[in-house]
Amino acid sequence: MSVLRSVILTASVAVIPLAIQARNAVPPQPERTVMWYVGHPAELRAVMAACANNPGTAKHNPDCENVVQAQLVLAANRASAVTDLTPPTSPHYWFVHPEQLGPELFYCSHTQDAEVRHQIFCDSAEAAEKMR
Numbered sequence: 001m002s003v004l005r006s007v008i009l010t011a012s013v014a015v016i017p018l019a020i021q022a023r024n025a026v027p028p029q030p031e032r033t034v035m036w037y038v039g040h041p042a043e044l045r046a047v048m049a050a051c052a053n054n055p056g057t058a059k060h061n062p063d064c065e066n067v068v069q070a071q072l073v074l075a076a077n078r079a080s081a082v083t084d085l086t087p088p089t090s091p092h093y094w095f096v097h098p099e100q101l102g103p104e105l106f107y108c109s110h111t112q113d114a115e116v117r118h119q120i121f122c123d124s125a126e127a128a129e130k131m132r
Contacts, residue, residue, distance in 0.1 A: 034073060048068075048071070088124060
């Protein structure tokens with residue numbers, strides 16, 4: 001029994017310093033904020049996949065919460081980029097939708113009826129063209 005105890009003690013003395021050394025070899029990961037994940041989409045996707053794979057642990061992990069919040073920020077940014085409610089009666093509309101200005105001006109140049117020109121927003125399109 002004393003030989004076995006000696007072997008275990010010797011193994012413990014050899015293994016414990018290796019474990020401490022290995023733990024210290026990996027630097028601690030800095031806290032990753034919501035805005036950090038917004039700026040690092042590849043890492044966001046990787047962490048999101050890991051969190052989705054282990055939802056029981058994810059609810060206690062700040063990184064999992066941060067990637068969810070980062071996805072909400074990104075979704076809000078995308079929504080605000082495409083949700084311009086400026087009506088085509090405003091010259092600003094044609095600066096937000098420049099790809100529509102050329103065809104609009106073409107239609108306006110071929111329409112003489114004042115009521116039709118009003119209905120297809122010729123005044124604002126022509127005003128936007130003068131501002132360019």
